[in-house]
Amino acid sequence: MTQTFWTYRPLPLFQAPEIHTNLLWDLGILFGSISLAYFGFIFLMRNRLSARKAAVRQHKRELAPMISNFLFYDPETEAEGREAYITMKIEIRELLKNPFNRRILSEVLMDLKTDVSGSARVKLLRLYRDLGLHQDAYTKLKSWRWERVSQGIRELTEMEVEKAYTLIRPFVNDKRGVIRKQAQLATVSLREEGLSFFMDTARYSISEWQQIKLLEILRQREDYNPPRFRDWLTSENRDVVLFALRLIRHYNQNDAEPAIIRLLQHRNTMVKMAAAECIRDFRFKAARDPLKVIFRKSGEALKLLILEALSSIGDAHDLPILQQISEQDGNFVVRSKARSVMNTLVPGSALPVAGIDPLEPVAPQENPKEEPQVLQTFQGQTEINELEVQAEEIPATEGFNLKPTPSAPEDNGLPELSEQGAHIPMDDWDEALFDFCLKQELRAIMTQAGPSEEDPGDDIAFIPYIVEDEPEEETSLQSDREPALIEVDYQVVVPETGNPSEGYHHETRTSSAFDLSFIPLVTEDSAEMAGSHQASEPRWSRQATDFEIQEAETLVPAFGLTGEPEDETSFSEPIKTEYFTAQPEKTAPNQEGTFCIFSEFIREYDTESKLILLSEIPAVGGPKEAAFLRGLLEDQDARIREKAAAVLEELNGAQVGPEETKPARGLQLRNFGRFRLWRPKKERTHE
């Protein structure tokens, strides 16, 4: 071909590199040759595999009767039989000179081992050793190939060669994973103390699969006396701790409560879950608060476990947090579980909310003297996490929004009171429906209380109106410390009469069925409510003071005050329990006996937590905290005493108003932790 100037001259730089076609042909031939080789290998391999398979089958066929004779040989047999036995023994010794036969015989014995039991099994294991086959396994332990070593270990384990324990033990921390795992199984399998050795020395991680296999070995062991696995809860190897927890649970060793509860704080989720499972199964009640603390940052699986644990160790006091979870958790399954747990703890405490059609509205009561007017509603909010000490005055006509602000250090994670929230008026039918239902329940209570009890009739205006199926039993004092996340809408019930006592005071019946003393009565100063109760034991008394009753006329908590009732059973059937005390105890407001919410928290926590809580008191504390702090001045712990003194000093310095100033009755809405209390509108207008 003629090459012109214009063909190549201007484009020398763009000249494509030459492709050596011959090279392509060569590669093609090479690949073709390899293909042919593969073709040959395929059939060669098939033939070899088939031949080996046939040989193994043949040898097994020859050896199996011999082994059977060995296993079922009776020493009492006659001379002819003994002679045959000896001949066979010689024969088998001859056979075992061939390594292939030895391997086959080992395989046969290992296969047979799974099929026989009792004395035959013992004989089989003895035969394995008598024939010296375990020596082959020992040889394998010295191999540089990991698969041979692991095979040797497995063989010795399967054939229960106990003497191999010391030989295998060094492999427990071998850097080659397969050998290590096989050695771990062998160690645990061959001797009872093997597990302790393994748990003490394990440096590498132990996979879940390995743990399953180890547990399976232990389960199959007869007359096994397990060690106290709590000893390994302090191991630095996370997987040892995890395995120990699982073994503790499996063997029901419930003697490690503090350590298990402590492990709830472990960084690893698996450990936390294993600890939660133990707590659930062993019903460690002391774990309630730690469980709640770790709940928020947990994944779905752990949350479900925590809820399960709470269902077995919790009580009515856990309802608020469960209510919060059931309403606010992002995971549907967790929400459902929370409702389920609520109903487990207090049947009927969680009612269906989805797909519920409203009932036909009932005409509202027209008696202004007895019927409170509902102005505002609480919606959705039932959780009480912490009590806030300072009160705020709220204009009567404004709604409130308790939407939490990002946790600022100074407010201790508590929600700030917002007065700009949406005001949600209650529909008439809601009010009427509530009244209707309440009356029905009151009648039922009266019926149960006996014919002599006074018919409540329509005198139910003192009862707070709560929407969202809020159960009465949630008016408990809750010492939960979960940070605020929830928004509270609420309603204020206001009697139409100018005299609030007409709406409330006359409800102080002598009947125990109407003892409302379990409802915490909250005023500006909690000391007045607490009466004679000790600050360190802030329990709500069934015996309400005069002031409590007086307050009950004007200020009734909407729901979920934190605290512990003296009698938990009163919370399980809230409507049927007493409403007001029959003989109210006359107790003057006593600063020394005031109730302080911090006491509830501090009572249950360790020193470090106490110190942290104490440091929060100056920011939110008041007179009742001063009384409480004075009590702490005699604490056994010097650090607590010092801290209490310092805080007390700070608190006294910060207080502007005198403690003895009793707040005037009227509208005073307190942000008590994360919930609000309401007062009648009239009361508020008085102020």
Place this chain on the structure above:
Amino acid sequence: MNSGAFDILLEYINIVFLVFTLVLFLLFTAMGYLSSRSSIHYRNKNSVGDISRIMASPLSPSITIIAPAYNEGLTIVENIRSLLSLHYVNYEVMVVNDGSKDDTLQKMIDAYDLQRVEREIDPQWRSKPIRGVYKSRQRSFSKLTVVDKENGGKSDALNTGIQLSESKYVGCIDVDCLLLPDALLHVVKAFYQRSRKRVIAVGGVIRVANSCRIDGGVLEEIRLPKNWLARFQLLEYTRSFLLGRMAWGRIDSLLIISGAFGFFDREIAMEIGGYDTGTVGEDMEIVFRMRRYMHERDLPYTVEYIPDPLCWTEVPEDLKILVNQRDRWSRGNLETLFRHKDMFFNPKFGRLGMLSYPYWFFYEWLAPILEFLGFFSILLFAYLGILNWSFFLAITVMVYAFAIMFSFYAVLWDVWSYNQYTRTKDILILLFCALIEPFTFHPIVVWSAVRGNYKKLFKINSGWGSQVRKGFAKA
């Protein structure tokens, strides 16, 4: 343009094709090496120990097998029976009837004595409405849960199952698949054998069950398919699962888990929102997203691959159904690659971005298109008389020889690993398939891929298509 420049252009085209081919050869050779290493290691590692012992361990995790069913009335009862006979204690079979138009649901109700039960369903969960959840009145079928829902496609049905499941792991399978009795034990082992990495998904080999003898949901005898299309697919599956995925699994870069046999960590699957219902390549897409989820959070994780033949399925024996299936696969491939295009040569994703994704882009998506265009270019060049015949013949022979070599190698490893086709005739047929595949089966696959891409690029509406099953009972 003068002829010299045109010649240079043609030569560069040749070089591009040659480089493309040689890189592919290198990758395939590397795959062969890695898969061989992996197979040997797997075999040695698993030659010791008996996994059946742990089937009832109290530590064994719970697994839900989710099997979407759409118009499966012919085979559903038998298939469920097979799923209920697996060797494992802590598992549930959840059949999701995806709005079947035939009597699938009724057959299940009748055969398993089902009754409707109440089950809370997350109203926020995105899937088609559930009509009812059914459980059997008989204790022997207590592991079975049937969910009846409106039709929303396979992904939607799987999502419903994932949402309703309460197990730690969920297995997404095709209801017509046959699982071997020990399948779940292998899956649990794969999930649990790592201690430092979280295993987020486990995939396995799919074997061809056409013509095999199956009795009562149990694989009784393995036979080579009688249908030639099925035989070609058997060879293709052997190559793909035994060499390709094994190799990607070895370097922890597996980007696809077959929809017929895939198990997932339910927590992660829920975190990413389950399957994407907007793609037909949902099995690949979910692995992409799960991997990305873990990668972006810098969490140690892996995707495991089980080479044991645990799942057996019917492959299409009809050309039209085969083309539809491959068309769908290529659309799914394109959709997934496009959706995750930011991973392309993105070092942030490590091997996934630098190796796995580019491989899928060039050799799974682009290669069929180039082949198709190349074929017509050859015809055109031959017609124009500018075809470099020596180069063309040399490279064709080389590619052909390599293709055969690779297929033979796959058969060799299959024989070494499992040796399931015991008759010599079967092996010879399989090798013969390898010889003629480049001229017979491969063009069909290329054509299907091009059609899928064409449909996707020009937005021609096309869904899943349908596959008429003969059913194992009648195979």
